[in-house]
Amino acid sequence: MTVESIVDSEAAGPLLAVDELFVEFRTRDGVAKVLNGVSYRVEAGETLAVLGESGSGKSVTAQTIMGILDTPPGVITGGEVRYHGENLLAASAKRRREVRGSGIAMIFQDALSALNPVFTVGFQIEEQLRVRRGMSRRDARKRAVELLDQVRIPNARDRVRQYPHEFSGGMRQRAMIAMSLALDPELLIADEPTTALDVTVQAQIMDLLREIQLDRHMGLILITHDLGVVAEVADRIAVMYAGRIVEQSDAVSLYRQPGHPYTQALLDSLPRLDLKGARLNTIKGLPPSLIDIPAGCPFHPRCPRVRDVCRTDVPPAHRPAAGRLSACHFAEELISGE
Ligand SMILES: Nc1ncnc2c1ncn2[C@@H]1O[C@H](COP(=O)(O)OP(=O)(O)O)[C@@H](O)[C@H]1O
């Protein structure tokens, strides 16, 4: 990289910045306010884990970034998604297709439905290389084998000719990772990539993602509902609740001293190795209806620390400590351990 291009890329801002994103789903039952001002950013070479219970808006945020949100029923009512400073929400359909795959790529929880069952795994990787990179059949095949090798699929030379259903769950997930890397994306979004796998395979896939991310100096957004899965790989964590980021922090500080009662509740619900057989604390109550989000702090009906002000005043996102963000009225108390 030349000095000029480094200066240019710095001037253009971070790799990805999601800024005050608002999304609604207009359904027969009413308007569901699914994203309510979501902001986060990811730098090159950084892993951001996006954490939250099912329905908190993690996937909708990812779909909006990728430009694959169902519209309708989804409507983007505000915000920006900036890729190197360029607002993708204002970009043409052609530009969005260019960025998809080669700028930002995505892998999903369910590799079986993301891969096409009627084509071999190799064909699906090679097709991208031929169409988007103009590679010959032969070069594309060679590259597909290299990619399958890189994600540690044994006998890649033979496997490349097999169909997705001939792969085990873990191997399919590896194949999908290989496919997502074909166009050398700068940012990879992994949406619950290990949720459908058993624990041992989960750990292997996480290690693989981490290794690839370090090796390629890629940005990685790891979406999960399980704090345990991301503990060792995340640099920073953004916690989502009811379509908002309620806490954002470097991973170490967040695990040491959460700055939001919801994060604390997620930590308390992790299985504990030191209390074998102990019952898990689940978070009491249910996530709110997004058609009728509670007034004040959306977490207040479930919060063990709720006070009067929480029922009326929406807590603004603020910095209770350097490098940390929380949307709890009492974040300072939590972080100082009062
Ligand atoms: N196509 C859709 N139509 C209507 N509602 C949707 C659609 N996709 C997502 N939603 C709603 O948006 C909310 C957030 O969903 P999602 O982002 O998938 O949650 P998460 O990934 O955090 O589990 C949920 O309440 C979900 O029901």
Ligand code: SF4
């Ligand atoms: S603002 Fe109040 S209800 Fe919301 S998380 Fe903080 S203490 Fe709990």
Ligand SMILES: [Mg+2]
């Ligand atoms: Mg999801």
